[in-house]
Amino acid sequence: MSKKKLFSFLGGIKLAHRKEYSSEKAIAPLPMPKKLILPLRQSAGSLPAPIVQVGEKVNKGQCLAAAEGWISASLHAPTSGTIRDIGDYPIAHPSGLVAPCIVIEADGEDAWGERQPLLEHADSERLDPETVQRYLQSMGVVGMGGAVFPSHVKLSKAPGVPLETLIVNGAECEPFITCDDRLMRERAAEIVSGIIFLAELLEAKESVVAIEDNKPEAAAAMRAALAARLEATANHIRVVVIPAVYPAGSLKQLIYTLTGKRAPAGVLPPQLGVQCFNTATVYAIWQAVARGEPVISRIVTVTGNVGRPGNLEVPLGASVADVLQYAEARPESDGCLVGGPMMGFLLPDYDAPIGKGANCLIARSPQFFPHKAPESPCIRCTNCAQACPQGLLPYEMYWWSRARDFAKAERHNLQECIECGCCSYVCPSSIPLVQYFRFAKDALRTAATKKEMADQARERFEFRQFRAEREKTERTQKLAQAAKQQSAKLAAENANAAPAEDLDETRKQALIAAAIERVAGERAKVGCDEGANATEAALAPNHGNSA
């Protein structure tokens, strides 16, 4: 295999890897907890809709909530048991807020339901991508690296752009995390099968498994597994060891490192002829298509201030507390991080469940996370700009975010920030830069939503006014017409009555007066009824007023 040149992105930081606590611990299953809380929100996009009732018995792997819309993924029962509740519970989120969840009480039998692997009867070469996409959506496969974007969506290619490089992301660049490392070491054969499946399905010209140079064992295991498969050579699949510079595993940076292609804002990887999947996602895809097992568990690294660090295969819905107890978290720990220390979050509530994107739990203590100095003024030392892998100017973005001038912050490309945390890491003034950026981004998002709603409200209000106006004119026209008819009738009557010479002038006058009065009266009534007319029109906007 030819060695290709690697590109090194600007910025980034060298971090202590601190993977040694858990990297030698084999993957072990977490004992099935009694109660599982499954948030419906397990992927980006729209929430799946529950298709089970409270009290219903479910089997392991049975679909609990079906995907709604294209960017959505289904949710399945991690074990057999009874649905106890469908309602709001705290989820693993920095806010500590509640969200809709399905609660299962495990019956301890862990009995599988019916499994229908996609590949059991079909030959992978004859599968069309859409079938696979539908299947993966129904199996709840999402990005397991943390972004939880539904994987089936990423199987769509950009029209007219052939897939040059399929990237399998085994970089795992954040400190502490070892779940992908262990997965590659222990289950390399399944991952390789998954890569071959994807490479053939997407007709990738070449596939690259990117592994940071601090995981030589994983690289060796993957190489051995690739060597054992003839299809691997046929599909030009190779392992590439990349330098361990944080954030090497970030999508744009990884694509650049391997291919030299820079993805501009708003351009999706397939448009550059690249697609990228996490190793754990590839594994999940293979489990689904070959064994018919939906995503019901994930490997979670539990490390930090715990007595028994390791890599656990955790059923979805197990609470963080379950995992921490199993890992013997030390009582003096002051909090638990979900995800890595650079991009994860501090969990407000230990009862929150493990979801599809939770790759790591770190019990926090000053020993692992020394206390940070209080914030001091920015001196524009530009360490942040030198560290930024996106080529941004964090000190400018900070300046404007702090002043709540979000438009200016946006002008300094705030939205390009990937929140990798490099800037905050190097800041000598201990400024929580990333939080300022998240604050500003969220404020911008809310403002955009508000603007959209205001525009919609304005349109609806203006249309309502226009309609009221239209009805008023229609109404007057109708009345005018009626008046005309009346006077015509009167004229006709007059004409008819003309021969009768005895019809005197006073009677004529009285008739006209009566008509005018009637019209005037009706006009006044219209004035009062305008609202009512509008209402009726609202209910049947295409029909004229019948009153």
Next chain:
Amino acid sequence: MEILVAISVMALGALVLGSAIGYAAIRFKVEGDPVVEKINAILPQTQCGQCSYPGCKPYAEAIARGEAEINLCPPGGDEGVHQLSELLGREYKPLAEESQTEKKASVALIDEADCIGCTLCIQACPVDAILGAAKQMHTVIIPLCTGCELCIAPCPVDCIAMKPLPETPENWEWPYPQIDKSPDAATHAPMPTAAADIQ
């Protein structure tokens, strides 16, 4: 003689410049009154009438004519007043006293058990966000409701109440970082340990 030359030079200059300005006025004429649109874009479009004008656009027009103050819009909040003052170069004023309380974003909710189907709220809603027919139960289309509260007063059975929009993980916002306070000062729940489990 010199005076005449001076005067004629000045007159000529005035003529040339004047015609240039006149030409520019015609050539670059601005259609309509964009300032009304700009003001209207800042207003929150709740159409609530709390400014005493029948909707946001009329209020925008009144501001543009210089008839209305810029601080009459409670749903737009302080932020809105600031934006208006910046746009129009008018001095910032805090929200007018009677409308000083800024409320949390809310939507109207009809208690469907009590609704008698009188259509009065439907007539009151400025954005057609209430669905229903005479003698049928009505309901609020929540995503369309601007929270203007105009439907509350007309309801003869008082079955409409304002309900604040719940905070969810989706609409939650990261707070402004606390300055001069070490984040490590944050307190945490005790770690769930095996010992705690036994208890």
Next chain:
Amino acid sequence: MNPFSAPYLHRPTSVNRSMNLVLVALLPGILVYLTLFGSALIVQIFIASVSALFFEALLLYWRGRPVRERLSDHSALVTAWLIALTFPPLSPWWLTVIGVFFAIVVAKQLYGGLGQNPFNPAMIAFAVCIIAFPALMSQWPAQGLNLPFREQAEIIFGLAPRLDALTSATPLDAIKTALKTDALYDNLQKLLMNQNLYGTFAGRGWEWVTTAYLCGGVFLLIMGVITWHVPVAFIVSMSAIAFICWLIEPSRFANPLFHLFSGGAMLGAFFIATDPVSGCATPRGKLIFGAGAGLLAYLIRVFGSFPDGIAFSVLIMNMTAPLLDLYCQPKVFGALPSMPVKKDLAAKVKEEESP
């Protein structure tokens, strides 16, 4: 609980550490200075440090800022030391205090304290004092001033009379005077040859002080406190203009080496123009900033009416810094020239690769 965001890991670094490193980097220069020009400097450093800390603490207290926390960042000490090093060592104590007052109170704290000052505080001090007290600010000692420490201190504190004989024109000054005065013009050639004044390569005595500054500056570069852009651009631009002038008329203009190693050139290139707060922050901006400061410093010191041009050149470049930064925005990773988010900025700012 108030959530706080990732990252939860931090490099063990602080503003205090950067400032301390700057102080350490100044030490070699100070030591050479002390050996060659007498111990008066130590008194000046003491006066400047004490008064800087006093003014800083007072203003922080009035402004309601955490005094102890902000004082301990040592940024006031850096300003104080730079003032002590740029003022003549025998200047009276009150001159130094006035300088420090303008630096800390007017230039720094009144603009909002650390991180907010648009101008380099130490250079403001120098500019104010050289305009207000030109004579006092020009009394530089000759090398080998062998007055005992006590006598020097007495001069500084006004207890002993100031002796004009103690001081002499700096090499820079001597050459400038010669350049402007026809009578002395003929002597310029001799002047440049005069070992007593000119020293081995750039001003007797001062050449070693500035060499020591250069060493300190290289130390700062290695420690990552400053980036290479400003010093390199400063030195290159000053050498270039000096070289051109020297090439045209070597009998009138001193060689580039002389200019680089006399006066405040090295101090300016590594310690003053690199001030992050008042300088440029973008890489290209820093290059232009350094180059402009070097060029202006040469023009002012050779053709202007002040003995050295560092202070004014840096202050002028400080004024341009925000604009330079605006025009030197680096390219975002993967950005296309037609990125919508940059559109209105792109109208004003030419996109270019960051170096």
